[in-house]
Amino acid sequence: xxxxxxxxxxxxxxxxxxxxxxxxxxxxxxxxxxxxxxxxxxxxxxxxxxxxxxxxxxxxxxxxxxxxxxxxxxxxxxxxxxxxxxxxxxxxxxxxxxxxxxxxxxxxxxxxxxxxxxxxxxxxxxxxxxxxxxxxxxxxxxxxxxxxxxxxxxxxxxxxxxxxxxxxxxxxxxxx
Amino acid sequence: xxxxxxxxxxxxxxxxxxxxxxxxxxxxxxxxxxxxxxxxxxxxxxxxxxxxxxxxxxxxxxxxxxxxxxxxxxxxxxxxxxxxxxxxxxxxxxxxxxxxxxxxxxxxxxxxxxxxxxxxxxxxxxxxxxxxxxxxxxxxxxxxxxxxxxxxxxxxxxxxxxxxxxxxxxxxxxxxxxxxxxxxxxxxxxxxxxxxxxxxxxxxxxxxxxxxxxxxxxxxxxxxxxxxxxxxxxxxxx
Numbered sequence: 001x002x003x004x005x006x007x008x009x010x011x012x013x014x015x016x017x018x019x020x021x022x023x024x025x026x027x028x029x030x031x032x033x034x035x036x037x038x039x040x041x042x043x044x045x046x047x048x049x050x051x052x053x054x055x056x057x058x059x060x061x062x063x064x065x066x067x068x069x070x071x072x073x074x075x076x077x078x079x080x081x082x083x084x085x086x087x088x089x090x091x092x093x094x095x096x097x098x099x100x101x102x103x104x105x106x107x108x109x110x111x112x113x114x115x116x117x118x119x120x121x122x123x124x125x126x127x128x129x130x131x132x133x134x135x136x137x138x139x140x141x142x143x144x145x146x147x148x149x150x151x152x153x154x155x156x157x158x159x160x161x162x163x164x165x166x167x168x169x170x171x172x173x174x175x176x
Numbered sequence: 177x178x179x180x181x182x183x184x185x186x187x188x189x190x191x192x193x194x195x196x197x198x199x200x201x202x203x204x205x206x207x208x209x210x211x212x213x214x215x216x217x218x219x220x221x222x223x224x225x226x227x228x229x230x231x232x233x234x235x236x237x238x239x240x241x242x243x244x245x246x247x248x249x250x251x252x253x254x255x256x257x258x259x260x261x262x263x264x265x266x267x268x269x270x271x272x273x274x275x276x277x278x279x280x281x282x283x284x285x286x287x288x289x290x291x292x293x294x295x296x297x298x299x300x301x302x303x304x305x306x307x308x309x310x311x312x313x314x315x316x317x318x319x320x321x322x323x324x325x326x327x328x329x330x331x332x333x334x335x336x337x338x339x340x341x342x343x344x345x346x347x348x349x350x351x352x353x354x355x356x357x358x359x360x361x362x363x364x365x366x367x368x369x370x371x372x373x374x375x376x377x378x379x380x381x382x383x384x385x386x387x388x389x390x391x392x393x394x395x396x397x398x399x400x401x402x403x404x405x406x407x408x409x410x411x412x413x414x
Contacts (some may be wrong), residue, residue, distance in 0.1 A: 016225045018222045021222075022221075030208050030209075033208055033209040034207045038207070047209070047210070058221050120200055160190060163190060168193075170197060
């Protein structure tokens with residue numbers, strides 16, 4: 001049986017079908033939450049941003065066009081929401097290694113070696129904003145390079161460049 | 177992770193790095209939103225779906241209505257401005273330059289015979305006022321007073337038009353009233369003898385007499401009062 005597409009579900013929700021939104025939400029809640037949670041160390045702030053994005057999606061339901069992939073549309077809203085947040089918080093937003101002390105692994109999440117996990121998570125947080133954002137879009141959304149370029153408003157080459165820098169930094173942090 | 181084209185060796189290397197990093201990333205653990213946050217968002221989505229679209233959601237209707245009102249208003253204004261004025265009496269010659277009584281009388285006679293002219297003169301007061309202001313026609317209210325003073329039998333003044341009269345009667349009376357108005361205009365100009373010489377005034381009276389208009393007598397009396405002792409032509413001595 002053919003799975004209902006995200007675009008169809010969003011269209012149905014725009015017409016008043018709440019169950020369609022429930023399905024859509026269940027599909028994307030984890031990826032979108034991690035997109036924020038792994039960039040914003042403060043959990044309350046990450047929760048606010050996450051909820052804010054869904055509120056925007058709800059308000060913009062009638063403006064959505066199925067010609068745009070839902071995932072790209074959703075992450076574009078998320079990206080813009082995050083950029084706005086960074087602009088508001090800019091004086092305090094410089095990547096600060098002190099924040100890494102907040103990233104202690106929780107017992108339930110110890111699927112990999114504790115030290116390696118902490119290093120990876122700390123390495124992601126330590127990345128410059130643009131590189132971290134691009135890397136998480138790639139890892140969480142599964143969007144293509146070209147789609148990420150559209151979402152972030154830069155060229156595909158810029159996206160690749162950011163990904164290369166991010167990957168190299170993380171590799172170095174994991175080796176150390 | 178296979179979204180990067182493999183043509184470029186750098187791209188292939190990046191793809192492999194992202195794959196290995198992705199595997200490590202997956203093992204970080206499934207961070208998920210708190211259940212309360214899920215419920216709040218789902219409730220918000222439900223409330224939004226249950227609410228009917230507000231006026232702002234139909235902004236295009238608002239815009240369309242505004243545009244329609246503007247277009248309608250402009251069309252009405254343009255239509256009113258482009259409506260042709262009813263046929264008007266041909267302007268009289270400038271009295272200071274060509275005070276020829278023959279021409280005037282001929283024109284007035286022509287106007288008397290023309291029903292269409294009478295119809296056009298029967299147009300609302302506003303039109304006549306505008307014509308007066310341009311100096312093309314005489315003031316009809318002044319002509320009314322003059323006609324009353326000479327007690328012309330056919331003259332019907334506006335006072336006779338009572339509120340109870342039917343529209344057809346009023347129109348008829350107005351038509352009759354306007355049909356004699358040119359003679360009144362001539363008399364007015366005659367009274368304003370600054371524009372006519374004495375001989376021209378006498379010629380005008382003579383023309384009236386020859387046309388069978390009974391008011392030539394009153395005009396003659398007025399002339400004699402203004403010019404006592406002036407020799408009258410034989411045709412006016414009786």
